[in-house]
Amino acid sequence: MEFFNFDKRLLKNAEIAENMCKDAFARIDEITDYNMQKVLNAFIECRVSDSHFKGTTGYGYSDMGRDKLEEVFAKSFGGEDALVRHSFASGTHTIATVLYGILRPNDKAVCVTGTPYDTLHEVVWGKGKGSLEDFGIDFSVVDLDNDGNIDITNAEKAVFDKNVKMIYFQRSRGYSLRPSFSVEYLAEVIELLKKANPDACIVVDNCYGEFCERLEPVQAGADIIVGSLIKNPGGGIAKNGGYIVGRADLIEQCAYRLTTPSTGKEVGASLNELREMFLGLFNAPMAVCGALKTAVFASALFESFGYKAYPRYNESRADIINAIELGGEKELIAFCRGIQAGSPIDSFAYPEPWEMPGYDSKVIMAAGAFTMGASIELSADAPLREPFAVWLQGGLNYPSGKVGILKAAQTMSDEGLLKLD
Numbered sequence: 001m002e003f004f005n006f007d008k009r010l011l012k013n014a015e016i017a018e019n020m021c022k023d024a025f026a027r028i029d030e031i032t033d034y035n036m037q038k039v040l041n042a043f044i045e046c047r048v049s050d051s052h053f054k055g056t057t058g059y060g061y062s063d064m065g066r067d068k069l070e071e072v073f074a075k076s077f078g079g080e081d082a083l084v085r086h087s088f089a090s091g092t093h094t095i096a097t098v099l100y101g102i103l104r105p106n107d108k109a110v111c112v113t114g115t116p117y118d119t120l121h122e123v124v125w126g127k128g129k130g131s132l133e134d135f136g137i138d139f140s141v142v143d144l145d146n147d148g149n150i151d152i153t154n155a156e157k158a159v160f161d162k163n164v165k166m167i168y169f170q171r172s173r174g175y176s177l178r179p180s181f182s183v184e185y186l187a188e189v190i191e192l193l194k195k196a197n198p199d200a201c202i203v204v205d206n207c208y209g210e211f212c213e214r215l216e217p218v219q220a221g222a223d224i225i226v227g228s229l230i231k232n233p234g235g236g237i238a239k240n241g242g243y244i245v246g247r248a249d250l251i252e253q254c255a256y257r258l259t260t261p262s263t264g265k266e267v268g269a270s271l272n273e274l275r276e277m278f279l280g281l282f283n284a285p286m287a288v289c290g291a292l293k294t295a296v297f298a299s300a301l302f303e304s305f306g307y308k309a310y311p312r313y314n315e316s317r318a319d320i321i322n323a324i325e326l327g328g329e330k331e332l333i334a335f336c337r338g339i340q341a342g343s344p345i346d347s348f349a350y351p352e353p354w355e356m357p358g359y360d361s362k363v364i365m366a367a368g369a370f371t372m373g374a375s376i377e378l379s380a381d382a383p384l385r386e387p388f389a390v391w392l393q394g395g396l397n398y399p400s401g402k403v404g405i406l407k408a409a410q411t412m413s414d415e416g417l418l419k420l421d
């Protein structure tokens with residue numbers, strides 16, 4: 001650590017924390033090994049060649065590279081087919097394409113993992129903007145139980161209705177303190193809910209979950225998984241975009257929504273984006289490995305200072321997010337400023353809390369990323385309100401992620417908010 005002036009006592013703590021992480025790191029390495037081989041095998045079986053990097057313009061008919069990329073995504077995630085496009089503006093746009101692609105007026109959808117991610121609220125319930133509700137589609141929510149698990153009894157009741165055409169899950173904790181759901185757990189719940197309603201399709205918002213475990217939810221009974229390429233599966237290299245993987249008939253419906261019912265998957269020029277989307281997928285298991293280890297290290301270090309981390313350093317993980325309860329505004333601000341100062345891009349920027357639209361308190365954010373808003377790169381967000389927790393995620397590789405976490409601790413210590421001994 002000769003390039004950074006970290007306090008010797010902090011480095012001692014870091015060494016202890018890193019020792020605590022050994023078992024968790026070994027588990028992550030095993031998963032990475034498996035997933036890296038899985039993705040490499042998909043590239044080999046699909047016979048990817050450099051000719052597939054050559055994009056198309058205009059309508060994008062006969063875009064061989066685009067079709068090949070979708071084949072590799074489908075194979076890597078264990079689904080029948082995929083829709084992978086840089087023209088998805090965000091994860092929210094990709095999820096909305098699934099909802100609008102599959103649901104029709106008078107259909108019902110039930111989200112069984114509590115209130116979905118914030119940016120979806122307007123998509124499903126907004127007034128006058130063309131939300132699901134505007135189109136007469138009922139999207140209801142079954143709250144989680146007191147332990148943060150799926151309330152099976154109420155979920156079964158809610159989906160036992162022939163008008164329910166979709167059962168929706170969010171795998172990641174998002175910005176809450178509930179646990180993220182493992183693929184194994186999702187498989188059990190999916191099996192039960194399919195008994196209550198065999199006709200409904202199962203959709204999983206897989207954001208932040210890709211490559212955290214050996215299997216993806218489509219291999220555990222989900223019909224569709226969906227996510228963003230500026231998170232895990234873009235590997236820190238794809239510049240934007242989203243993916244949908246799963247049942248071929250449903251992917252087709254989503255494609256009719258993304259483009260038009262007369263063109264579907266056949267159009268959508270890939271322009272110059274293919275090489276980075278291929279390379280990003282290939283790098284994704286390693287990037288997720290870096291992010292998971294960074295999160296585990298952050299938990300161990302801050303637990304050693306007496307803070308509560310969710311999940312704990314030794315708990316299993318189904319997403320790359322880690323929350324740490326720091327207990328006060330000043331702590332959150334110092335932590336985020338430290339993360340920013342340890343970023344490769346905009347390290348000199350000084351984050352300030354601001355009134356972010358859609359939040360009922362000020363929020364401070366740290367992001368010094370190669371791709372704007374990419375949260376597979378080390379980043380942190382903290383709403384300045386109870387429970388005074390910071391949510392951090394990402395880290396393209398562990399050595400740089402570790403520096404970011406140490407910068408956060410050092411900044412807190414410099415401001416007298418953390419006592420080192």
Ligand SMILES: *Cc1c(COP(=O)(O)O)cnc(C)c1O
Pocket residue numbers: 090091092093095117119170172174205207208228
């Ligand atoms: C990030 C995220 C989304 C939305 O993706 P955006 O790219 O921010 O629009 C949806 N659900 C979950 C769980 C997410 O983490």
